[in-house]
Amino acid sequence: MPDVSVMKLFLEPRSIALVGVSRKTGDGTNVLENLLQYGYLGKLYPVNPNASEILGVKTYASVRDIPDKVDLAVVYTARALVPQMVRQCAEKGIKAVAVIAQGFADADEEGKILHRQMLQAAREGGVRIVGPNSFGVANAFLNLNTAFVRFELEKIPIAAIAQTGMLFAGGARLRFLGKAVDLGNACDIGFEEVLEYFGTDPDIKVIALYLEGILGGRKFLEIARQVTAVKPVIALKGGRTPLGAKTVLSHTGSLAGRDEVYAAAFRQSGIFLAESFPELEDLVTTFWRLPLPKGRRLGIITVAMAGGVIATDACARYGLQLASISPETKHRIAQYFPSWLSIGNPVDTGMSAFTAAGVSGVFREAVVALLEDPGVDALLLLTPTSYFHPEIYNFLPVVSEASRLHPDKPIVSWLNVPDERVMAEVKQKGMVNYSSIEVAVKSLRCLADYAEFRQEVEGVAS
Amino acid sequence: MPDVSVMKLFLEPRSIALVGVSRKTGDGTNVLENLLQYGYLGKLYPVNPNASEILGVKTYASVRDIPDKVDLAVVYTARALVPQMVRQCAEKGIKAVAVIAQGFADADEEGKILHRQMLQAAREGGVRIVGPNSFGVANAFLNLNTAFVRFELEKIPIAAIAQTGMLFAGGARLRFLGKAVDLGNACDIGFEEVLEYFGTDPDIKVIALYLEGILGGRKFLEIARQVTAVKPVIALKGGRTPLGAKTVLSHTGSLAGRDEVYAAAFRQSGIFLAESFPELEDLVTTFWRLPLPKGRRLGIITVAMAGGVIATDACARYGLQLASISPETKHRIAQYFPSWLSIGNPVDTGMSAFTAAGVSGVFREAVVALLEDPGVDALLLLTPTSYFHPEIYNFLPVVSEASRLHPDKPIVSWLNVPDERVMAEVKQKGMVNYSSIEVAVKSLRCLADYAEFRQEVEGVAS
Numbered sequence: 034m035p036d037v038s039v040m041k042l043f044l045e046p047r048s049i050a051l052v053g054v055s056r057k058t059g060d061g062t063n064v065l066e067n068l069l070q071y072g073y074l075g076k077l078y079p080v081n082p083n084a085s086e087i088l089g090v091k092t093y094a095s096v097r098d099i100p101d102k103v104d105l106a107v108v109y110t111a112r113a114l115v116p117q118m119v120r121q122c123a124e125k126g127i128k129a130v131a132v133i134a135q136g137f138a139d140a141d142e143e144g145k146i147l148h149r150q151m152l153q154a155a156r157e158g159g160v161r162i163v164g165p166n167s168f169g170v171a172n173a174f175l176n177l178n179t180a181f182v183r184f185e186l187e188k189i190p191i192a193a194i195a196q197t198g199m200l201f202a203g204g205a206r207l208r209f210l211g212k213a214v215d216l217g218n219a220c221d222i223g224f225e226e227v228l229e230y231f232g233t234d235p236d237i238k239v240i241a242l243y244l245e246g247i248l249g250g251r252k253f254l255e256i257a258r259q260v261t262a263v264k265p266v267i268a269l270k271g272g273r274t275p276l277g278a279k280t281v282l283s284h285t286g287s288l289a290g291r292d293e294v295y296a297a298a299f300r301q302s303g304i305f306l307a308e309s310f311p312e313l314e315d316l317v318t319t320f321w322r323l324p325l326p327k328g329r330r331l332g333i334i335t336v337a338m339a340g341g342v343i344a345t346d347a348c349a350r351y352g353l354q355l356a357s358i359s360p361e362t363k364h365r366i367a368q369y370f371p372s373w374l375s376i377g378n379p380v381d382t383g384m385s386a387f388t389a390a391g392v393s394g395v396f397r398e399a400v401v402a403l404l405e406d407p408g409v410d411a412l413l414l415l416t417p418t419s420y421f422h423p424e425i426y427n428f429l430p431v432v433s434e435a436s437r438l439h440p441d442k443p444i445v446s447w448l449n450v451p452d453e454r455v456m457a458e459v460k461q462k463g464m465v466n467y468s469s470i471e472v473a474v475k476s477l478r479c480l481a482d483y484a485e486f487r488q489e490v491e492g493v494a495s
Numbered sequence: 496m497p498d499v500s501v502m503k504l505f506l507e508p509r510s511i512a513l514v515g516v517s518r519k520t521g522d523g524t525n526v527l528e529n530l531l532q533y534g535y536l537g538k539l540y541p542v543n544p545n546a547s548e549i550l551g552v553k554t555y556a557s558v559r560d561i562p563d564k565v566d567l568a569v570v571y572t573a574r575a576l577v578p579q580m581v582r583q584c585a586e587k588g589i590k591a592v593a594v595i596a597q598g599f600a601d602a603d604e605e606g607k608i609l610h611r612q613m614l615q616a617a618r619e620g621g622v623r624i625v626g627p628n629s630f631g632v633a634n635a636f637l638n639l640n641t642a643f644v645r646f647e648l649e650k651i652p653i654a655a656i657a658q659t660g661m662l663f664a665g666g667a668r669l670r671f672l673g674k675a676v677d678l679g680n681a682c683d684i685g686f687e688e689v690l691e692y693f694g695t696d697p698d699i700k701v702i703a704l705y706l707e708g709i710l711g712g713r714k715f716l717e718i719a720r721q722v723t724a725v726k727p728v729i730a731l732k733g734g735r736t737p738l739g740a741k742t743v744l745s746h747t748g749s750l751a752g753r754d755e756v757y758a759a760a761f762r763q764s765g766i767f768l769a770e771s772f773p774e775l776e777d778l779v780t781t782f783w784r785l786p787l788p789k790g791r792r793l794g795i796i797t798v799a800m801a802g803g804v805i806a807t808d809a810c811a812r813y814g815l816q817l818a819s820i821s822p823e824t825k826h827r828i829a830q831y832f833p834s835w836l837s838i839g840n841p842v843d844t845g846m847s848a849f850t851a852a853g854v855s856g857v858f859r860e861a862v863v864a865l866l867e868d869p870g871v872d873a874l875l876l877l878t879p880t881s882y883f884h885p886e887i888y889n890f891l892p893v894v895s896e897a898s899r900l901h902p903d904k905p906i907v908s909w910l911n912v913p914d915e916r917v918m919a920e921v922k923q924k925g926m927v928n929y930s931s932i933e934v935a936v937k938s939l940r941c942l943a944d945y946a947e948f949r950q951e952v953e954g955v956a957s
Contacts, residue, residue, distance in 0.1 A: 062848075135846060141835040181848070197801030198845075204911050205930070243801055271804035274811035283839060284800040309931045310805065310911060338746040339659030339705055342733035343772065349736035373603040377745060383660075384597060386524075386643070449666050449772060468667070468930060469771045 039161045040230035042129035043170050043222075044212060046104035046177070048076040050096045050127065052118050053110030056084050061183045064109065065090060071176040071186065078103060096125045107131045107169050107179045115165065116150035123158020130155070131179055132164035138218050138286040139166060152220060166285065167217030168198040171210050174236055178210065186210045190238035191317055192231040194224055196245050196271075196285045199310070206468075207314040209241055218285050225253040232260035239320045241313055242268040242304075246287025254302045261303030262490045265320040265483055268304050269313045270295055303486050305479055312475075315467060319476040322465050323443040325484035328410040330356035331477065332403040333379035336392055340415035340447070340470065341379030347474035353411075353481065355379075362406040369395040378403075379415075397431045404435045404442055411477050414446040415470065429458050436463045443480060445473045501623045502692035504591035505632050505684075506674060508566035508639070510538040512558045512589065514580050515572030518546050523645045526571065527552060533638040533648065540565060558587045569593045569631050569641045577627065578612035585620020592617070593641055594626035600680050600748040601628060614682060628747065629679030630660040633672050636698055640672065648672045652700035653779055654693040656686055658707050658733075658747045661772070668930075669776040671703055680747050687715040694722035701782045703775055704730040704766075708749025716764045723765030724952045727782040727945055730766050731775045732757055765948050767941050774937075777929060781938040784927050785905040787946035790872040792818035793939065794865040795841035798854060802877035802909070802932060803841030809936035815873075815943065817841075824868040831857040841877075859893045866897045866904055873939050876908040877932065891920050898925045905942060907935045 051065055058066045065079050065087055078099045079092040086092050093099050096106055096118075106122045108115055112134040122130050137148040148165075155162050163169060169179030173186035184201050185208060193200035193209040196216050200209040212234070214227045224247055231237045240260065247253050260266055272281035272289030281289045299306050307313035331353045335341040348355055355378055363376040369390045370376065380403070385395040396416070403409050414428070436444055444464040448455065451466060459466045467473035513527055520528045527541050527549055540561045541554040548554050555561050558568055558580075568584045570577055574596040584592050599610040610627075617624050625631060631641030635648035646663050647670060655662040655671040658678050662671040674696070676689045686709055693699045702722065709715050722728055734743035734751030743751045761768050769775035793815045797803040810817055817840055825838040831852045832838065842865070847857040858878070865871050876890070898906055906926045910917065913928060921928045929935035 135848075136833055136835045141837075144835055195801070197799055199799045199801045199911070202799070202911060205913060245801075245804060269805075271801055271808065274808045276811040276817060277804055277808035280800075280804045280807040280841065283837065284804055284843075309933045310802075311931045337659055337661045337664065338742075339657070339661045339707075339733055340772075342707060342739055342742045342746055343731075345742040346733065346736045346739035349738040355738060371598055373598045373606055375603070375745065379742065381746070386597075449661070449664060451667060469773045471771045 037226075037230050037233070039129055040226055042104045043131065043163055043214065044172055044230065045175065046075055046129070048078065048101060048103050048105070049073075049179075050078045050080055050099060050103045050106040050122075052080040052096060052106050052108045053114070054079045054081055054087060055109070056081065056087055058088060062181050064107070064179060064181055067178065067183050070183075071178060073177050074175045075104075075177070076101065096121050096127065099125065103127050105129045105131065105170075107133065109133050109181065112136045112144065112147055112165070116147060116154045119151055119154040119160055119162070120158060123154065123160050128160060130160050130162050131167060131169035132162055132217075133167055133169060133179070133181060135166045137165045138220065139284060148220060155221060162221040163214060164217040165220060168201050168215040170215075171201060171213040173211050180215070184210060189321070190236060191241065191321060192234065192237040192239075193241045193243070194227045194231070195241075195243035196287065197243050200241060200243055204310060204314045206311070207318050209317070212237060219287070223247065223253070225256045228253070228260055228266070229256045232256070232263065238264060239317050240264060240266045241317050242266065243271065243313075244268060245271045245281045245285050246289050250298070254298050257302035257304055261486070266304045267307055267313060267316045267320070268299060269307045269310060303483070305483070311468065312472065315472050315476055316479055318465055319480055320483070322463065323445070323480060324441050325487065326410040326443050326477070326481050327441055327484070329478070329481045330354045330408060330410045331413055331474070332356045332358065332406065332409040332411070333413045333415065334396060334399045334403065335379050335381055335415035336383050336396070337415070338379065338381040338383060341381055344379060344413055344415060344470050344474060347471045351471070351475045351478045353474055353478050356406070356409045358403065359406050359408055362402050365402045366395070366399055369398060393428070397428045400428055400431050401435055404439045409442070410481075411442055412444045413470075413473055413477070414444065414464075416446065416448055429455075432464050433461075443477060445477060447473050499692050499695070501591055502688055504566045505593065505625055505676065506634050506692065507637065508537055508591070510540065510563060510565050510567070511535075511641075512540045512542055512561060512565045512568040512584075514542040514558060514568050514570045515576070516541045516543055516549060517571070518543065518549055520550060524643050526569070526641060526643055529640065529645050532645075533640060535639050536637045537566075537639070538563065558583050558589065561587065565589050567591045567593065569595065571595050571643065574598045574606065574609055574627070578609060578616045581613055581616040581622055581624070582620060585616065585622050590622060592622050592624050593629060593631035594624055594679075595629055595631060595641070595643060597628045599627045600682065601746060610682060617683060624683040625676060626679040627682060630663050630677040632677075633663060633675040635673050642677070646672060651783070652698060653703065653783060654696065654699040654701075655703045655705070656689045656693070657703075657705035658749065659705050662703060662705055666772060666776040668773070669780050671779070674699060681749070685709065685715070687718045690715070690722055690728070691718045694718070694725065700726055701779050702726060702728045703779045704728065705733065705775075706730060707733045707743040707747050708751050712760070716760055719764035719766055723948070728766045729769055729775060729778045729782070730761060731769045731772060765945070767945070773930065774934065777934050777938055778941055780927055781942055782945070784925065785907070785942060786903050787949065788872040788905050788939070788943055789903055789946070791940070791943045792816045792870055792872045793875055793936070794818045794820065794868065794871040794873070795875045795877065796858060796861045796865065797841050797843055797877035798845050798858070799877070800841065800843040800845060803843055806841060806875055806877060806932050806936060809933045813933070813937045813940045815936055815940050818868070818871045820865065821868050821870055824864050827864045828857070828861055831860060855890070859890045862890055862893050862897055866901045871904070872943075873904055874906045875932075875935055875939070876906065876926075878908065878910055891917075894926050895923075905939060907939060909935050
């Protein structure tokens with residue numbers, strides 16, 4: 034049974050025992066040192082029988098010696114000691130244990146025996162386990178990260194539930210560490226319990242999953258259906274091919290299952306399936322930063338019509354519609370263009386290169402006009418390069434104002450040579466920039482799909 | 496008929512007439528100003544009836560007044576003047592004219608008439624035309640770029656042939672401007688002539704295309720077959736869906752044709768079809784920077800096994816094989832790992848986190864061992880983030896040395912949080928980093944496909 038109260042011990046602990054923390058410091062792998070640097074908001078109890086203090090913090094020989102109440106124990110010892118440590122935690126009354134050690138069900142015969150002993154100790158003692166083969170948990174709002182390597186935390190409304198530390202490490206576009214649980218081998222606590230917890234966590238707006246296999250899949254899908262009715266869930270699945278499934282066995286010891294079955298079950302539960310790690314980042318960012326659109330009618334403004342052609346192809350492929358812009362909108366834009374140009378969607382501002390307003394001015398006007406057009410549900414801006422018409426980025430203030438006036442119209446872009454300064458500004462303006470036109474269009478399509486899904490769910494509920 | 500000598504006038508001109516160059520300077524759109532700043536290695540003759548000099552360069556009222564031989568004329572006038580300018584170029588004996596002006600076959604009735612008049616003038620006068628609706632030509636080796644906006648040139652062995660200025664603008668990962676022709680509407684000179692020219696150009700190693708439609712497709716495919724036998728050609732095609740094809744008509748006035756027909760014809764001719772603009776950049780970079788492998792057997796080294804799982808899935812999807820690493824290689828690596836770990840491919844160096852050598856040391860050893868294994872044709876390195884084990888980047892010197900010792904084994908990577916410094920170093924080491932595991936694997940697969948294609952072609956030829 035999912036148990037939300039124990040998940041609170043894992044994710045909002047007021048006190049943590051660090052069992053088996055090393056005396057070695059300074060190389061970024063000492064979790065006590067890392068937690069002190071993060072400024073963890075709770076109390077820390079290092080446990081190491083060979084030290085009386087580490088980094089000035091009083092250290093205990095065993096969890097049983099800690100005089101105070103402990104919410105969470107994180108076990109960093111070698112695997113052979115883990116069953117015994119779990120028993121000691123039970124004796125101390127600790128209900129939540131994260132096991133970092135590797136080499137259990139995914140490894141040799143001895144590992145499988147230790148796995149059974151660890152689980153038995155947990156069940157007898159009323160202890161729940163995250164892991165083993167895990168980084169444990171992270172909560173940026175508490176400056177907490179139990180991984181044995183330093184990762185930057187960020188107070189963002191993103192939660193990650195993963196059978197890997199890869200989401201702790203984050204990606205080129207997104208750090209996932211608002212809150213996170215690395216389930217590792219998921220010997221006890223699985224996706225369903227953590228998902229249910231984050232589903233009701235007011236700090237969390239979007240949930241990212243990396244999974245290789247799910248035991249108790251039906252329960253998971255039931256919970257997923259409840260959670261996706263209130264917040265988006267995006268999953269990256271490992272082991273989708275027979276070859277990948279074999280590798281999964283040696284990683285987390287999970288059964289990867291048939292890809293079609295996962296894909297269908299996820300679709301029914303409203304879970305989005307990302308096709309790659311960067312796509313996971315892109316979709317999570319999309320749902321975090323953009324509003325849900327009213328429909329699928331896309332307006333496109335470009336500086337190079339080849340971009341418009343590719344975006345049109347992407348609309349056809351990924352299921353968005355090309356908005357029919359109104360005669361009023363066309364008329365409003367036409368004044369900036371040569372008279373021979375027939376204005377359509379995509380709007381090709383490159384055609385105004387030799388006019389008085391210039392590409393930059395026309396681009397700004399087009400952004401405002403298309404957003405005000407009731408036939409446009411979302412806007413895609415294709416603005417090549419920062420050295421091609423640098424002044425074109427003058428459209429950014431317009432985007433800021435326009436997105437305030439049209440809070441239900443997502444604005445996305447593809448800048449084919451993005452520079453740092455512009456990207457930082459894009460972020461502030463509530464617009465999301467993508468690594469390709471295809472990714473931008475596909476992300477908007479997911480946003481439109483989710484808007485429809487939510488409407489259906491709310492229709493059923495009312 | 497393709498005419499290589501006229502292409503030499505377009506791409507290696509010793510003298511250029513800039514017809515209709517503006518007196519307005521300082522805003523980055525004056526082509527004379529730009530060419531002076533680039534330091535174009537030939538002679539420039541500005542033509543403007545309203546000026547006797549621009550930026551200190553003697554200016555002529557007409558091309559007919561230029562006293563010297565002119566290889567290339569670039570026409571920046573309004574569209575109505577273009578037929579007349581082409582006639583004057585013919586009178587002057589100029590055989591190569593690039594037309595920048597917009598609003599011809601893609602526009603209104605008047606544009607269609609001007610299009611016919613321009614072509615008639617060209618045919619009568621023995622003039623060949625690039626454009627209209629074009630940026631003209633670029634050649635970094637001559638510091639030449641006729642576009643009316645400034646783009647950085649780079650002396651790289653990459654040529655672009657495109658119906659767009661987008662390749663002049665370049666992308667986030669690659670500038671295409673070694674040499675380039677923007678065919679625009681391709682009213683006269685088409686892909687086949689430029690492709691044939693670059694096929695024999697010793698400065699050029701890889702050719703990138705952006706095309707929307709090809710007239711005379713059979714001739715093009717014949718030439719493509721000749722060119723791909725000696726250097727790789729990668730194409731991005733616009734208008735692959737019916738919706739996109741409609742947009743193409745309003746862009747370059749081309750007939751986009753049926754996607755299946757293009758895809759099949761390209762495959763037969765050895766042309767690679769990129770699925771997006773970033774993929775075009777990735778594939779061009781792949782062929783430029785990496786050697787052709789002997790086979791499809793991929794070795795994978797990762798710091799997080801989830802990356803290994805995803806890479807294995809990608810191998811299955813994109814048609815690479817997971818290399819069976821030899822008992823010797825396994826033995827060599829095993830000493831660095833816990834005894835319970837069964838070494839396989841992918842090699843999960845994360846499992847050495849608590850060992851004496853540490854992840855960084857083991858990663859280096861694994862790179863050398865896998866490259867020395869005769870069962871490994873190519874290597875994929877998955878090293879998450881620069882803040883996760885920063886010292887792991889110590890493998891870069893090893894890569895440099897290893898790639899020198901194994902010049903036929905391409906080495907690629909996915910660094911999920913790449914930092915600038917590391918990326919610059921990666922470039923120098925002859926390794927290519929990709930934006931995702933999937934792109935890395937797909938790129939290697941294209942490399943392996945091309946290696947086979949070349950072997951077949953050479954088999955037929957010998």
